[in-house]
Amino acid sequence: MSEKVLIIGSGPAGLTAAIYAARAGLEPLMVEGFERGGQLMITTDVENYPGFPDGIMGPDLMEQIRKQAERFGTRIISSNVTEVDFSERPFRVSVGSDDYTADTVIISTGASARWLGVPGEEKLRGFGVSACATCDGFFFRDKELIVVGGGDSAMEEALFLTKFASKVTVVHRRDEFRASKIMVDRVLNHPKIEVVWDSVVEEVLGDSLVTGVSLRNRTTDEVTRMDVDGVFVAIGHDPNTEVFKGQLELDDAGYIVTPKGSTSTSVKGVYAAGDVADRVYRQAVTAAGMGCQAALDAERFLEHGA
Numbered sequence: 001m002s003e004k005v006l007i008i009g010s011g012p013a014g015l016t017a018a019i020y021a022a023r024a025g026l027e028p029l030m031v032e033g034f035e036r037g038g039q040l041m042i043t044t045d046v047e048n049y050p051g052f053p054d055g056i057m058g059p060d061l062m063e064q065i066r067k068q069a070e071r072f073g074t075r076i077i078s079s080n081v082t083e084v085d086f087s088e089r090p091f092r093v094s095v096g097s098d099d100y101t102a103d104t105v106i107i108s109t110g111a112s113a114r115w116l117g118v119p120g121e122e123k124l125r126g127f128g129v130s131a132c133a134t135c136d137g138f139f140f141r142d143k144e145l146i147v148v149g150g151g152d153s154a155m156e157e158a159l160f161l162t163k164f165a166s167k168v169t170v171v172h173r174r175d176e177f178r179a180s181k182i183m184v185d186r187v188l189n190h191p192k193i194e195v196v197w198d199s200v201v202e203e204v205l206g207d208s209l210v211t212g213v214s215l216r217n218r219t220t221d222e223v224t225r226m227d228v229d230g231v232f233v234a235i236g237h238d239p240n241t242e243v244f245k246g247q248l249e250l251d252d253a254g255y256i257v258t259p260k261g262s263t264s265t266s267v268k269g270v271y272a273a274g275d276v277a278d279r280v281y282r283q284a285v286t287a288a289g290m291g292c293q294a295a296l297d298a299e300r301f302l303e304h305g306a
């Protein structure tokens with residue numbers, strides 16, 4: 001028999017969708033993916049999720065949300081979805097050689113930040129290396145930071161970080177930014193921001209916390225050390241939509257296209273929530289909010305077929 005609701009992904013979006021769908025009696029089945037709990041499992045303090053005035057560790061938050069989803073009867077499969085067929089209903093979702101069918105599907109497979117892949121970066125993630133200024137900027141009051149990147153999000157991150165940091169240096173591998181002119185002008189005219197052109201980070205330095213970076217100038221090959229307390233990597237995100245290519249409308253960056261204010265996708269009965277459909281906000285609470293919307297949208301579709 002077909003599932004009523006099948007949820008793909010177990011971050012804040014997927015688990016919140018599961019809580020709502022389960023409480024509505026829809027007995028959701030979740031395929032949680034190899035990254036159980038999603039992106040917050042790799043972070044330390046989360047201080048901006050409502051309800052936790054003293055903050056909460058990312059993995060603890062996700063464990064609590066998961067328990068809430070399980071309490072109302074969500075069933076969870078610990079594997080990755082490998083293929084989907086949304087060409088007819090019920091939809092088919094494959095996990096290796098196991099096939100599941102479902103009347104509605106909620107996709108909440110998130111997005112992955114791109115990292116530099118240089119020595120020191122992975123070890124110091126959460127200890128001075130970040131890919132999210134909104135999440136972590138607050139921890140860098142009066143500190144010196146670098147932002148790596150040259151697009152609009154790098155400009156936004158740099159400008160946002162000036163609210164906390166004493167100095168922000170934007171490190172860019174070319175001699176001009178590809179961001180929009182208005183953002184570039186704001187960055188270049190900001191008294192707290194400096195730019196290092198034509199340069200790449202070769203290594204993030206520090207034992208338990210970031211203490212600096214080594215930079216290589218791409219035109220002269222000269223390597224210099226810069227003392228900094230934090231490194232914000234802003235070179236883009238990749239939405240986890242590989243398995244949905246050819247099945248759903250994706251935008252030029254691979255995000256699932258949803259109309260404003262709705263979680264509907266190009267296929268009726270398939271919904272998308274969280275970072276996989278959101279290149280703007282990318283927060284746990286917005287992902288959870290979209291998860292709630294997706295479950296309500298799926299419920300309405302099952303009731304009224306629209």
Ligand SMILES: Cc1cc2nc3c(=O)[nH]c(=O)nc-3n(C[C@H](O)[C@H](O)[C@H](O)COP(=O)(O)OP(=O)(O)OC[C@H]3O[C@@H](n4cnc5c(N)ncnc54)[C@H](O)[C@@H]3O)c2cc1C
Nearest residue numbers: 009010011013033035038039081109110274275282283284
């Ligand atoms: C280091 C770090 C710190 C952060 N700090 C904060 C913070 O302090 N506050 C805040 O609000 N936000 C923070 N964020 C952002 C926040 O984590 C994300 O916005 C949020 O997790 C997005 O939730 P999501 O449910 O959309 O996706 P994700 O959390 O990315 O979860 C995606 C889920 O999809 C699953 N998946 C992927 N592919 C498949 C597949 N093929 N089959 C099945 N499952 C699949 C994965 O296993 C995972 O469970 C941080 C992010 C990072 C990386």
